[in-house]
Amino acid sequence: MSPQTIDATTAEKRLAVKAARQRIDERELERAIYQAANHAGLSQRQISDIVGIHSQATVQRILRRLTDDPSLLEETPAEIIDRRAAGMIDDHEMMERLLNWKYSFGGVVRIDGVATDAYTTGDWDDIEMAFYRGLLSDEEFQRLATRHLKSMGSGARR
Secondary structure, X not given: OOHHHOOHHHHHHHHHHHHHHHHHHHHHHHHHHHHHHHOOOOOHHXXXXXXXXXXXXXXXXXXXXXXXXXXXXXXXXXXHHHHHHOOOOOHXXXXXXXXXXXXXXXXXXXXXXXXXXXXXXXXXXXXXXXXXXXXXXXXXXXXXXXXXXXXXXXXXXX
């Protein structure tokens, strides 16, 4: 089948797989950059030269962002879902991991008790977005929602 003759469904599936893989690769590259700088002692210039797609300034921004918020280094439900979409894990492994996740839930930011127009996301937002984007089936979403309904007020995180 030539690239010009694929149907829309096949094209959508290919795009979803490639996009999921790219998101995973970007997260893994950022983790590797952080480890190279903070654990192996490589300079930003060395990292930039090795990576080849990021300037030293971009490496510096990545390191600053990850240093300011180390939780960005942790795996997220969105990444687990992307791993399934990319074919790196199967449906069962994805659901096991998501069903056992301790979710945090987003909410409106309050300053001195007054609600602002800002929203802080939580892990559960990853589940909702994946469902809306078609990365989780109705059944998968329902299983996750049923399982975690009781923990909605806990704010516990893995």
